[in-house]
Amino acid sequence: xxxxxxxxxxxxxxxxxxxxxxxxxxxxxxxxxxxxxxxxxxxxxxxxxxxxxxxxxxxxxxxxxxxxxxxxxxxxxxxxxxxxxxxxxxxxxxxxxxxxxxxxxxxxxxxxxxxxxxxxxxxxxxxxxxxxxxxxxxxxxxxxxxxxxxx
Numbered sequence: 001x002x003x004x005x006x007x008x009x010x011x012x013x014x015x016x017x018x019x020x021x022x023x024x025x026x027x028x029x030x031x032x033x034x035x036x037x038x039x040x041x042x043x044x045x046x047x048x049x050x051x052x053x054x055x056x057x058x059x060x061x062x063x064x065x066x067x068x069x070x071x072x073x074x075x076x077x078x079x080x081x082x083x084x085x086x087x088x089x090x091x092x093x094x095x096x097x098x099x100x101x102x103x104x105x106x107x108x109x110x111x112x113x114x115x116x117x118x119x120x121x122x123x124x125x126x127x128x129x130x131x132x133x134x135x136x137x138x139x140x141x142x143x144x145x146x147x148x149x150x151x
Contacts, residue, residue, distance in 0.1 A: 029101060029106070032101060032106065032107075032121070032125065033098070033101055035125055036094055036097050036098050036101065036125055036126075037098070039094050039125065039126075040091065040094045040095065040098065043087060043090050043091040043094055044091060046087045046091075047084065047087045047088050047091050050080060050083050050084040050087055051084055053080050054077065054080040054081055054084055057073065057076055057077045057080055058077060060073060090126075093126040094125075094126055096126070096128075097125060097126040107121060109128070109129050109130040109133050110128045110129060110133075111129055111130075111133035112130065112132070112133055114130045114132075114133075116130055
């Protein structure tokens with residue numbers, strides 16, 4: 001591969017400080033799609049398993065009983081519900097990222113249209129916003145897992 005073929009296209013974004021921000025190369029889109037589809041399948045399986053566990057726990061006889069056994073069962077039920085809701089939101093984020101990829105908007109900030117750095121997408125493939133446009137609570141929250149993904 002030649003040096004020119006290895007170069008990543010870039011643009012000057014409004015929040016790049018005049019610097020150049022790499023754009024997601026079209027040739028890499030199939031790799032991002034594959035990564036996102038793998039994440040979608042894993043998240044769908046997680047949602048399914050948590051939903052089944054929730055329904056099993058809800059049907060358990062300990063919930064209808066009064067006394068010491070009912071409280072731990074209710075706590076477990078609430079925990080499973082929280083986990084299922086969180087997993088469903090993550091699944092929806094992955095579905096949205098796949099839709100953006102299909103529509104040609106993947107890798108761009110939804111607020112200012114600046115290209116998202118590949119390093120940011122490697123950490124959070126479902127990222128929607130550049131660092132400057134992140135909604136306030138998300139800007140303060142630590143990155144999920146801090147794990148770098150490759151595509």
